[in-house]
Amino acid sequence: MKQTFALLLLAIAFAIPPLAHAQLLPQAATGQGTTSQEQPLDRIVAVVEENVILESELDQAVQAVQQQYAQHPEQLPPTDVLRRQVLDRLILMKLQLQRADEQGIQVSDQEVDQAVANVAQQNKMTTDQLRAAVQQTGQSYAAFRQQLHDQLVVQRLHQSVVHDSVSVTDSEVDNLLNSPTYKAGEVHLAHIDINIPSGASATDIQVAAAKAKAAMDAIKGGMDFNAAAIRYSDASDALDGGDLGWRRMDAIPPAFVDTITNMKPGDVSPALRGPTGFHIIKLVGERQPPKQIATEFHALHILIKPSAVVSMQQAEQKAQSLYNRLVNKHASFATLAKEDSDDDTTANNGGDMGWFQQNAWGSAIGQQIAQLKDGEVSKPFQTAEGWHLVKRLGERQTDVTEKAAREQARQAIGNRKAEQAYDDYLRQLRSSSYVKILVPALAKPDEGNAKASS
Numbered sequence: 001m002k003q004t005f006a007l008l009l010l011a012i013a014f015a016i017p018p019l020a021h022a023q024l025l026p027q028a029a030t031g032q033g034t035t036s037q038e039q040p041l042d043r044i045v046a047v048v049e050e051n052v053i054l055e056s057e058l059d060q061a062v063q064a065v066q067q068q069y070a071q072h073p074e075q076l077p078p079t080d081v082l083r084r085q086v087l088d089r090l091i092l093m094k095l096q097l098q099r100a101d102e103q104g105i106q107v108s109d110q111e112v113d114q115a116v117a118n119v120a121q122q123n124k125m126t127t128d129q130l131r132a133a134v135q136q137t138g139q140s141y142a143a144f145r146q147q148l149h150d151q152l153v154v155q156r157l158h159q160s161v162v163h164d165s166v167s168v169t170d171s172e173v174d175n176l177l178n179s180p181t182y183k184a185g186e187v188h189l190a191h192i193d194i195n196i197p198s199g200a201s202a203t204d205i206q207v208a209a210a211k212a213k214a215a216m217d218a219i220k221g222g223m224d225f226n227a228a229a230i231r232y233s234d235a236s237d238a239l240d241g242g243d244l245g246w247r248r249m250d251a252i253p254p255a256f257v258d259t260i261t262n263m264k265p266g267d268v269s270p271a272l273r274g275p276t277g278f279h280i281i282k283l284v285g286e287r288q289p290p291k292q293i294a295t296e297f298h299a300l301h302i303l304i305k306p307s308a309v310v311s312m313q314q315a316e317q318k319a320q321s322l323y324n325r326l327v328n329k330h331a332s333f334a335t336l337a338k339e340d341s342d343d344d345t346t347a348n349n350g351g352d353m354g355w356f357q358q359n360a361w362g363s364a365i366g367q368q369i370a371q372l373k374d375g376e377v378s379k380p381f382q383t384a385e386g387w388h389l390v391k392r393l394g395e396r397q398t399d400v401t402e403k404a405a406r407e408q409a410r411q412a413i414g415n416r417k418a419e420q421a422y423d424d425y426l427r428q429l430r431s432s433s434y435v436k437i438l439v440p441a442l443a444k445p446d447e448g449n450a451k452a453s454s
Helices: 005-012 055-068 079-102 109-122 127-136 141-163 170-177 202-220 225-232 254-261 312-328 333-340 363-371 401-432
Strands: 044-048 051-054 186-195 243-248 272-274 277-287 293-304 352-357 387-399 435-437
Touching (some): 044 079, 243 277, 254 272, 254 277
Antiparallel strands (some): 272 277, 293 387
């Protein structure tokens, strides 16, 4: 998780309690007050498939956003626009969680515990300190855990959606590495997206175009780009100022590359029409990635595996016997590897592992290699596979820029395909699901009151 602690606390507001726990109270008569025995009214603001979003959930989420921008409230859009943006997020989260539940996607308490520990570690806290910090904000620690749970569920839904739809071939990698866009390096971008709904009418397109023009006019009038993104963008990162971070030029949709190529840091593009709406892009910065130098080791390996006829203790004894022969009798490591090693990958080559980065063969072997000197043999050590011996032969510094570039190119292509695939999935999910907004003020001007699932 890359979010700061503050952003994670902001995300608490989007935790969605089970419907069974919602207390829906009857409406009070107009003009009548409440007594000490009565509770504040809560009402349903939106129906999402078989679930609901309560006004208290929306209020909590909006308040979290407002607290996040307490030092710069001018960057937030008007309250009615902010409430619609936050409601859109809640609806989309609700739909994703429902779809994940239909697919049987689950996250265990232990996995949530680990996520909590990761957040605490990143913020240099203990888990108890994290709990106290969450509670000091006035938020529920249970809701914080629920939000982390939901994030993990959505991550797995994302993986499930893109797993079978995204593949990258070697020819695609080669083409990318040879392309001018790849050689152009990296750019830091921010964006404003004005969505056009699926099956949009001429009126829908006019409304989106007018909104894009309003955003451009605000920026030209001196409004900070991030503030304009918060106010006008329909993207999921709108409340984060539309910051896309550093991206390689090859990871940018081709339709926008020519525009960005002709921009200088600080420039803002005109409103660009795309298949899903209008896009306004700011080039924040550009850079060339540095060379990547890696430490590599060369080593030999012997593995003694337990089996149906060899116990783990017997495997240890054999490994110890081989160690004694290597150290005390100066036996050939390569010869013993060929004769006794159970490592199918290296045994026939005399245990030769070739040159590799420290943890390429696992952290246990990597830890041993880093502690040895050239020519030194490790004492027998155990992993889940069995008992190991390694002999370090050498160490070198290698320029892995080209190798890393291929891996980065493959990852960039995969990420771009995955991002597009999941974006298409979310648009289809939103357009085909039953969503009814019960409070007219929360419905977008270009949005119908309900969409029935097909």
